[in-house]
Amino acid sequence: MSNRPASAPLPIVPTELLKRFHVHERHDTRLKACARLLQTLWLAEHKIPTGYHHGRHGPRRLGSRLCIPAAQAGRNFLSPDIAELAQHVIAYQESGAFIDASRVFANALGSTAACINFMGPLALDRGLAARVLCQLFPELNIASVDHIRFEHSPGRLDPSLTGDRSAFDVCAFVNLRKGRSSKTRPAIIAFEFKYTESLHDSSACAPGRYDDLAEASGLFKDPRHAALRVNPLQQLFREHLLAQAAVMRGDWPEAIFVSVAPAAHDRAQRQADLYAAFLNPVTEGQVPYHHVTLDAFITALHFAGATTVAQALFNRYLDWGRIDRAIAQALHKRVEKWTPVPKSAPLQLVDQQAA
Secondary structure, rough: OOOOOOOOOOOOHHHHHOOOOOOOOOOOOHHHHHHHHHHHHHHHHOEEEEEEEEEEOOEEEEEEOOHHHHHHOOOOOHHHHHHHHHHHHHHHEEEEEEHHHHHHHHOOOOOHHHHHHHHHHHOOHHHHHHHHHHHHHHOEEEEEEEEEEEEEOOOOOOOOOOOOOOEEEEEEEEEEEEEOOOOOEEEEEEEEEOOOOOOOOOOOOOOOHHHHHHHHHHOOOOOOOOOOOOOOOOOHHHHHHHHHHHHHHHHOOOOOEEEEEEEOHHHHHHHHHHHHHHHOOOOOOOOOOEEHHHHHHHHHHHHOHHHHHHHHHHHHHHHHHHHHHHHHHHHHHHHOOOOOOOOOOOOOOOOOOOO
């Protein structure tokens, strides 16, 4: 879908380019600045008007935020069907969940909207869901997908689980084949999606239930290690334990826990590698951890036959080549305002005596 090398680093976007599109945010990382500009270019291409951020110093134009009428019309989503699904997710969110509807519908950069755009086509087509998940996790031998649920927890504040409000961004409830027989067993694939956000959790890991679960799970080489209970690992630690506790309680015979982020999200890739370094090899009854890139997700969609959806998601979220082209134009304009000094005629040495 792009000739840009996957290993090529994202650029530092020139300030004048960010300001031109009203996306100059002082604290943005390199990834976030590129993604914010990409979202703004996508909105402009689709003639979706942008709006304002209302901060402490009053409203200011923000190119990555949809205007209110466009947000209400569901234009933050790839299709009317997915926009309707997003409305359904908000209306039927689980008790104890808190989904910020204004952020979901108005913030083009938000991971919740990205999650619904990526997983929405699977939720609306269970056959497609099975094909995509088989591409991503061939070792699971997925026979079918029953349903997909967003912002799901098997039990918020349930003391038999983690006892907190942890939840997964989205869960796929699947059926796995048992060997060569026609029999299947249920399982869950629990996802944590990130687009530009880091794996940062503001809630502290209180001692007690986490310590007991970490010990009982057998997941960790050192279940008491302090690094698991602070940022940047504690969100993965909490949600992994939530999936494990649900399996241990008998909610599902099997589960896997998956973090998802763009390949260009260097910080998320490092966090995933660091978290995996704390884990023991998986044995029966334990929940394995995987990290998947959004790039691989799009590739799986393509090979599952959803080429149009894959291309639309790539254009919306991962077309960093478009940022390269915008920067090339901006840099060219910097130097086209002046012309080099014309070449002078070569010096001729004159022999004064001969003259």
